[in-house]
Amino acid sequence: MIGSGILKGLAETARNFFGSYVSKDRLTTIQYPEERVAQIEATRDFPFLVYDGPDWHDGMRCVACQICEKECPPKCIFIEKSKDKKPDAVGKPQAYPAVFNIDISVCMSCQICVEVCPFDAIKMDVKYDLSTDDRFGGLLLDKKQLSKSNQYYNAIHPTEAAAVDAHFAEERAKAEAKAKAEAKARAAAPVTPTPILAQPVGGEAK
Amino acid sequence: MTLPLDQIFVLSKHWLLSFVPPIAQPLASAILSVVPVLIAFPLLFAITTLLERKGLGRIQNRYGPNRTGPWGLLQPIADGVKSLTKEDIVPLTADHAVHFLAPIFLVAAAFLGYAVLPIGRNMVISNLNAGVLYFFAVGSMVELSVFMAGWSSRSKYSLLGAMRAIAQMISYEVPLVLASVVVIMQAGSLSTVSIVEKQAGYTGIWPHWFVFTPWGIVGFALFMIAATAESNRSPFDLPEGESEIIAGYYIEYSGFKFALFFLGEYLGMFATSGMAITLFLGGWSAPFSFLTWIPSYVWFFAKLLALIFGFIWIRGTLPRLRMDQLMNLAWEFVLPTALLNMLVAGVWHFMPGGPIRWLVCIAIVAIPCTFLTRRLKRKKKFEVRTYSFAE
Amino acid sequence: MTIAFIILAVITVAGTAAAMGMRNAVHCVLALTVGFAGVAAIYLQLDAQFVGLTQIMVYVGAVAILAVFAIMMTHSPSPTKPPTYSSYWLMGSIVAAAVFAVLAWAVVSSGAHTQSLPSEPTVSVQQIGDALMHRFVLPLEIMGLLLTAALIGAVVIAMDHNEEIK
Known part of the structure; x- marks a missing residue:
């Protein structure tokens, strides 16, 4: 009988039509701004800069080595090295970025900057709805906007952040031991190098 | 039995005309008849776009538009504002004059058909005594504007779309006219008003619509198939197949001209649906004798909305046909069935009434149809396709 | 001669004249369609509904499309511009003049223009x-x-x- 397949199809779509008013399970749409899909831990969107301690500028891990700038495939990172130095996460005096801009309208969230960073200073964020009404300035983030605390990093990617913190603690312990040994060796020396950071970094996150 | 509510538009027109000096009355009368149609059907178009998007959404288990206004009711306004404010891009090599004229011509041709549609009791713009002929003559003008749009854009896709559209429209115009011939045979008139009047009256509570006869139901089914193809709607939407030729003949149109094409297409759909209502579904008459107190124009629009819902349902269900399937359906199934149906209408006219007439008429159309469909089915063998032009 | 007839006649003549004069073949067909539609409108204006509507259906709906298809199937990609006045032009005008003369003679000798028109039958x-x-x-x-x-x-x-x- 011609048309039986058509009738079967019509019955199916009619069932969908009325069913979608009766059972909410049929509607798989997530009403975006009000509802959101729960993010998995490995979610990654645009990069941000991690800082330790309370002050974003003093605790910035980035040492302006510019590897990420060179590696970035769409060339959306712009870094200017500072003239002076400040202690880095381990306590060693290092340069810091005087300017650190990421144009997130260009960024493609490839995570290469994160992979190449030797200082664990740049990590992937989970924020994706960054739309703005200023299409030139609004999407060019400077280092202040990019800086987010280590607690935030621990909150969004706990496993990864714990590994990074453990690595930093080890490094710091090594540096301290080295400093102690140096101090012992130069016992006669009048000045003992003291750790510059007031509290042990990374401890707060644990 | 003419209720004041039923005749409210007719009476208010007469009342308004009484203020006009006699010399200007023919013109004023024409304007007063035409303007409501020019307002009502684009309004219906706006409502239909929303209904279609909502309905298709629900058929696919989605919400459909629900952001603009409560339940998305203001979506058509948002769409209209958007298409008005969009940039109107004309391709550099396009034939500017023809490119500009095509959408206007299409909408004008689509509107012309409404002149003979009886929307309610005493509510028809012009009661031509060749009304049905007029309707199909005007409908054939749409093809030319489709060609103008496709050719003037100077784009492969639009030309392909126009070729497909014209081939399809010409192929399906034949069954469309043949399907309506049975009604003309039975009613003995080409005037739409008298066709509706022939379907007035009730047996018990049941109306005398032509669709409740063997030739009527077959004619209605064939007419709706051909009407779907004429208005380029799914599953016959090859001319604008999004996945193949993007939008067919109006690919190079943007902004308000695109909206005009959309409007023209929907107006064509409403007009053919209105013609189907007039020919087979008793026009503006009520479906049951005890419901005649509801105004006639309400019934017309209720039937129109029901047919539109049918169109949306079909669109949400069936996949697009291939070109050869489309042509096979037209020439090997719809056309022979329409011809048989004319025979049935003749037999119905000359046989005495009773159940035997029903049986004979159904047999005449059903037996050859089973053979026809069996032939169509036998062709449907899946095998490796060879392309004669590909070597 | 009413105003409506004059308008329709002008449209028809302009359409057919444009069909002869235009360069682009498709434009010619479109102009010719205007001429067809004008003729149909004249029929309708004379209360000949059937002929008028059939004119629209057959000429505007079918013949124009047929002509357009024929042009597209045979269209050369780069249309060469033929000279406007060729040797055919003389021959063509002679044929046209002859046809016009025959038609004019037929009309004049029929005496249709002298006798008053009978009331047109509906x-x-x-x-x-x-x-x-x-x-x-x-x-x-x-x-x-x-x-x-x-x-x-x-x-x-x-x-x-x-x-x-x-």
Whole structure:
């Protein structure tokens, strides 16, 4: 009988039509701004800069080595090295970025900057709805906007952040031991190098 | 039995005309008849776009538009504002004059058909005594504007779309006219008003619509198939197949001209649906004798909305046909069935009434149809396709 | 001669004149369609509904499309501009003048322009149908046979072509 397949199809779509008013399970749409899909831990969107301690500028891990700038495939990172130095996460005096801009309208969230960073200073964020009404300035983030605390990093990617913190603690312990040994060796020396950071970094996150 | 509510538009027109000096009355009368149609059907178009998007959404288990206004009711306004404010891009090599004229011509041709549609009791713009002929003559003008749009854009896709559209429209115009011939045979008139009047009256509570006869139901089914193809709607939407030729003949149109094409297409759909209502579904008459107190124009629009819902349902269900399937359906199934149906209408006219007439008429159309469909089915063998032009 | 007739006549003549004068073949067909539509409107204005509507259906709906298809199938990609005045032009104008002379002679000698027009009869579609089915049924059937033969011929030509490709 011609048309039986058509009738079967019509019955199916009619069932969908009325069913979608009766059972909410049929509607798989997530009403975006009000509802959101729960993010998995490995979610990654645009990069941000991690800082330790309370002050974003003093605790910035980035040492302006510019590897990420060179590696970035769409060339959306712009870094200017500072003239002076400040202690880095381990306590060693290092340069810091005087300017650190990421144009997130260009960024493609490839995570290469994160992979190449030797200082664990740049990590992937989970924020994706960054739309703005200023299409030139609004999407060019400077280092202040990019800086987010280590607690935030621990909150969004706990496993990864714990590994990074453990690595930093080890490094710091090594540096301290080295400093102690140096101090012992130069016992006669009048000045003992003291750790510059007031509290042990990374401890707060644990 | 003419209720004041039923005749409210007719009476208010007469009342308004009484203020006009006699010399200007023919013109004023024409304007007063035409303007409501020019307002009502684009309004219906706006409502239909929303209904279609909502309905298709629900058929696919989605919400459909629900952001603009409560339940998305203001979506058509948002769409209209958007298409008005969009940039109107004309391709550099396009034939500017023809490119500009095509959408206007299409909408004008689509509107012309409404002149003979009886929307309610005493509510028809012009009661031509060749009304049905007029309707199909005007409908054939749409093809030319489709060609103008496709050719003037100077784009492969639009030309392909126009070729497909014209081939399809010409192929399906034949069954469309043949399907309506049975009604003309039975009613003995080409005037739409008298066709509706022939379907007035009730047996018990049941109306005398032509669709409740063997030739009527077959004619209605064939007419709706051909009407779907004429208005380029799914599953016959090859001319604008999004996945193949993007939008067919109006690919190079943007902004308000695109909206005009959309409007023209929907107006064509409403007009053919209105013609189907007039020919087979008793026009503006009520479906049951005890419901005649509801105004006639309400019934017309209720039937129109029901047919539109049918169109949306079909669109949400069936996949697009291939070109050869489309042509096979037209020439090997719809056309022979329409011809048989004319025979049935003749037999119905000359046989005495009773159940035997029903049986004979159904047999005449059903037996050859089973053979026809069996032939169509036998062709449907899946095998490796060879392309004669590909070597 | 009413105003409506003058407007329609101007549209018709302008359309057909443009069809002869335009460079682009497709433009010519579109202009010719305007001429067809104008003629149809004149028929309608003369209360000849059937002829007018058939004119629209056949000429605007079908013949124009046919012409357009024919042009597209045979269109060369770079149309060469032929000179406006060629040797054919003289011959063409002689033929046109001859045709016009014959027509004009026929009209003048028929005396239609001198005698006052009788009140125009109102012919309904029903009357045309009756005439076709009763008085002119044989010519109608012969016409049908002829068209069927043409249709079969067209199908045969198309089939032959198909087999060649295979």
